Amino acid sequence: MVIVALAGRRIDAPDAAEPRFPLENRQVVAERLHQALARLRPRALVSSAACGADLVALQAARRLGIRTRIVLPFDRDRFRSTSVVDRPGDWGVLFDELCDQAEGSGDLVILGLSEGEAAYRVVTERILDEALALAQKPGGQSGGLTAIVVWDGAPRGPGDLTAEFAALARNRGFAVTEVGTLRSAEVDRSPGEQ
Numbered sequence: 522m523v524i525v526a527l528a529g530r531r532i533d534a535p536d537a538a539e540p541r542f543p544l545e546n547r548q549v550v551a552e553r554l555h556q557a558l559a560r561l562r563p564r565a566l567v568s569s570a571a572c573g574a575d576l577v578a579l580q581a582a583r584r585l586g587i588r589t590r591i592v593l594p595f596d597r598d599r600f601r602s603t604s605v606v607d608r609p610g611d612w613g614v615l616f617d618e619l620c621d622q623a624e625g626s627g628d629l630v631i632l633g634l635s636e637g638e639a640a641y642r643v644v645t646e647r648i649l650d651e652a653l654a655l656a657q658k659p660g661g662q663s664g665g666l667t668a669i670v671v672w673d674g675a676p677r678g679p680g681d682l683t684a685e686f687a688a689l690a691r692n693r694g695f696a697v698t699e700v701g702t703l704r705s706a707e708v709d710r711s712p713g714e715q
Contacts, residue, residue, distance in 0.1 A: 523667055530573050554581045
């Protein structure tokens with residue numbers, strides 16, 4: 522069975538110069554992610570839990586009965602304040618519910634890192650590592666691996682962790698599916714369409 526690793530854009534800050542994931546697109550992205558996950562029927566979804574792509578995907582997975590594994594760079598309270606409730610939208614309660622559920626099933630991974638860009642880069646790699654570990658079958662063979670990249674389709678420039686996630690996933694042999702965050706930019710590309 523398939524294991525999905527996922528990363529993508531956070532909801533735009535109110536003063537964002539260029540839209541990447543506007544709050545008003547939350548529902549359309551949720552529908553796209555629900556369809557992608559229903560089509561893939563993964564055994565598990567691995568992601569972080571920031572506001573935007575992560576939480577929307579985790580919520581869709583929960584609705585579909587898909588196991589979720591959440592990777593956080595540091596403790597829940599600090600992550601919640603720096604990556605969840607610092608942007609528009611009511612994300613805090615959903616974050617708490619999803620983390621509680623993951624923790625209860627042994628699927629909440631807290632890395633204990635210091636804050637900073639390097640911590641998020643480590644999380645990006647660890648999401649892929651966790652997906653690989655979940656995909657291991659008895660005998661050492663891997664199951665199907667898919668990375669879902671939820672974004673506007675264009676790198677922000679150097680240091681864009683979403684673009685780095687896509688490149689790392691491809692380099693590790695994951696099939697990569699893109700889900701668009703802008704209504705006008707229909708990214709939604711599956712393997713072979715890139």
